[in-house]
Amino acid sequence: NFMLTQPHSVSESPGKTVTISCTGSSGSIAINYVQWYQQRPGSAPATVIYEDNQRPSGVPDRFSGSIDSSSNSASLTISGLKTEDEADYYCQSFDSSNHWVFGGGTKLTVL
Amino acid sequence: EVQLVESGGGLIQPGGSLRLSCAASGFTVSSNYMSWVRQAPGKGLEWVSVIYTGGSTYYADSVKGRFTISRDNSKNTLYLQMNSLRAEDTAVYYCARRNSGSYDWGQGTLVTVSS
DSSP states (O other): OOOEEOOSEEEEOTTSOEEEEEEESSSOTTSSOOEEEEEOTTSOOEEEEBTTTBOOTTSOTTEEEEEEGGGTEEEEEEOSOOGGGOEEEEEEEEOTTSOEEEBOOEEEEEO | OOEEEEEOOEEEOTTOOEEEEEEEESSOGGGSOEEEEEEOTTSOEEEEEEEOTTSOEEEOTTTTTTEEEEEETTTTEEEEEEOSOOGGGOEEEEEEEEETTEEEEOOOEEEEEOO
16 A cells, blocks of 8 residues: 655754655655645644645745655755744645545644 | 535444535535545544545545445535444544645534444
8 A cells, every 4th residue: 555654743943944755655656746735733734735846826935845756755845934834744645546645744843 | 715614523423324514615516526534633634535526436445335425516515424433433524625736625524433
């Protein structure tokens, strides 16, 4: 079964840049699009990156996504960190049956 | 403005049934790829089911044979019929719509399965 692995937590200071990784278990992560969702405490998820590197309208360009085929991983990079970016972040892609697969989530602390 | 409003959650005994609704506005449910995703308390996101525009439906192994996704075009509403509920089905259930590659999410409805 295809799985996505994320670090449990990352932390960084305001104004800095942080990168969250999402590694595929098998096959090429580049075959299917990767999405990233932000979930603040007590709130529903919200899309911050879709189709590997696209931002929905309203998401600041401080958020960017990329794919690295050599490490079979996707990354979410947030630059100019703000305290409001503190949240859980989930990567999501699809398995061979086109079923959604989520990473376990990464808690971002901005301190 | 696009809105997804889930309802129908609540406390239900193991073995019971519940039907969740996701009322949509600002777009047509039948013309969109729609999914249900759940989140157990303190846990991560878990995909539950999807319905394609053509009507094809798919389910996670954990709910296959017990849950049914459907839509009512006249009410512009997505449903999730949940039967034979188990304690491990306790979660907030979100509906999501694919929107030109991105995804819109509802606010969720809590289902608690407990005796």
